[in-house]
Amino acid sequence: MIRKRKEGDIHPGIKWGPFTARxxxxHLEITPNQHLQGGLLLLATCGSITPLAMKYFDISLExxxxxxxxxxxxxxxxxILFGDVYAAGAITPALPLTIVYLNTLTPGIEAVHGMIAISIVVIALFLFFGITRLGEKFNNLIPASLKAGIIMGAAIAAFQSELGRLPNMPITLITAWVIVLLLMFSIPFASLPDTKAKVIAGSNALLIAFSVAGVVGFFTGEVTFDLKWGIFVPPIGEVFSxxxxxSVGLPPLEMIISVIPLGFMFYILVFGDLLVAQTLLKDADEARKDEKIDINMNRSHYVLALRNLGQILxxxxxxWLHGPIWTGVQVFLIQRYKKGRNTMDSIFSGVANFYLLAIPLGLLLPVMxxxxxxxxxxxxxxxxxxGFACAYVAMSMVTNNISRGLVLMIGMLCATLGAAWGIGIGIALYILLIGRNKENLPSEKEKVVEEKQEKIS
Structure with a gap:
């Protein structure tokens, strides 16, 4: 028997501390129509990190x-356990910067320690800013061009890594890139009439891209499938050891200290995700009056700390690290949520049903x-x-030419020299090039400089 909520209330559950288990x-209705799509999409996306784990941690596929x-x-x-309202994901923009860092370490135990060190720093930051509630103040202290530079660094690192991967399976990858960019970012596609086919294609852009790329890769010989029947038995003992x-112990203290700049960069990216998530959920809350959506940014800090701590333990x-939101899925679920209670009883049931089948599917050898x-x-x-999203977000955060140039320079430094150099030189350049001016509202001096530059060109 599903426990129903009263009109306009927060969805019921089991309260424990600041959290609510559902x-x-x-507490949540089970609606199988979203199980398969969500499960496969979650497996494919999460599984995409598996080759990186194999490469850097020197471990087997299993x-x-x-x-x-x-x-x-x-x-x-x-x-389900913590009751946070967002469709959970990873700190995806941080992944390219993580790869840059892992490339400086020896595959195996050193890389494992490096990733644990990053996790420890990020967990400490989540707890500190959650307890003190200083996250917003810290975020406001960081100039827009520095934040944009960090995001641009993720974009540059992302594009660099993919250009290096392209020669291995060029036809398959280009096919996937074209499809996903067309369905998610194309202006001509977006201007087409909102037919049912267009809505379905846009909502399943990743799944369509993977499927078509798989077919193309099979026929070009770039992808081969090895289907087996049975159940995957996780090698828990080997994972643990x-x-x-x-088993591996804590990383050296100097390693933890060395990744503190990287941890702050990741926190800045996460806070941006939290602001996006908050905006999306407030829009959903206004669209439906039958459910009060409980948005609590401090609770989200605790949840992220506990998820990342639970992972390494x-x-x-x-x-990659646990992050607050999988933006594409969150947008998709909110669009369904807005259609009313008959389509989605609660924002929580929508997320749960989309994610619920992923783990059982992941234990089937044919699916693997x-x-x-x-x-x-x-x-x-x-x-x-x-990379694509980070690039346009970074450029949209600043509005004058000096700041745009600074964003690109900081991004290049972060992507090539690492977090500490990127932030350190970025701060120095910010002081020298922008100073106390409000960078998004160019001062008279900046306007004169830009006018002179235009005359020269």
């Missing part, structure tokens, strides 16, 4: 896949046989979208 089938499944457990925990913090690190060969495609599309 159990599918008890171990890497098990860690990915544990990652999904903590993703689902955001909705090779990746768990209980149970299965070791992943090459289909998805595993497409991991490079899923990773490439994920990083490409991250």
């Amino acid at each position: 159990i599918p089938g008890v 171990v890497a896949w098990t860690v990915s499944l544990v990652f999904l457990v903590w993703v689902l925990a955001q909705t 090779t990746l768990s913090i209980w 149970t299965a070791g690190p992943m090459p 046989g289909i998805i595993a060969p497409l991991f490079p495609v899923a990773l490439s599309v994920t990083i490409l979208l991250t």
Whole structure:
């Protein structure tokens, strides 16, 4: 029997501390129509990190896949165990910068320690800013051009990594890139009439891109599938012995200190995600009066700290960190939520149903046989979208030419020299080039400089 809420109330659940557990089938309606699409999409996207785990942590496919499944457990925990309202995801914009850092480490235990060090710093930042409630003040202290430069660094690092991957499977990857960019960012496509086919294509852009790329890759010989029947048995013992913090131990203190600048960069990216998520959910809250959506940014800080802590305690690190929101899925679910209670009873049931089947599907060997060969495609599309989105977001954050040039310089430094150099030189350049001026409202001096530059050109 599903426990119903009263009109206009927060959805019911089991309160524990600042959190609320909501159990599918008890507090949340189970609607299978979203299970398969969500499960496969979540597996493909999360599984895209599996090759990176294999490469940097020097582990087998079976171990890497098990860690990915544990990652999904903590993703689902955001909705079911902690009761946070967002469709959970990873700090995807941080992934290219993480790859830049991992490239400086030796694959194996050193890279594992490096990723644990990043996790520890990020967990500490989530807890500190959650307890003190200083997150917004800290975010407001960072000039727009510095934040934009960090985001641009993620974009540049993303594009660099994908250009290096392209020669291995050019036809397959280009096919996936074209489809996903067309369906998600194309102005001519967006201007077409909103037919049912267009809505379905736009809502399933990633799944369509993976599927078509898989077919193209099969016929061009760039992708081969090895289907087997049976159930995947996770090698828990091997995962524990090779990746768990209980086995590999804590990273050296100097390593933890060295990644503090990277941790602050990641926090800035996460806070941006939280602001986006808050905006999306407020829009959904205004559209439906039958449910009060409980948005609490401080609780979200605690949830992110606990998810990342749970990850390294149970299965070791992943090459990306737990983040607050999977933006594409959140937008898709909110659009369905706005259609009314008959379509989606609660914002929580929408997220739970979209994510619920991912782990069971991930234990089926035939599903692994289909998805595993497409991991490079899923990773490439994920990083490409991250780079594309980060690039236009970074440029939209500043409005004058000096700041735009500074954003590009900081981005290049972060992507090539690392976080500490990028932030340090970026601050110095900001003081020298912009000073105390309000960078988004050019001062008279800036206007004169820009006018002189235009005359010269």
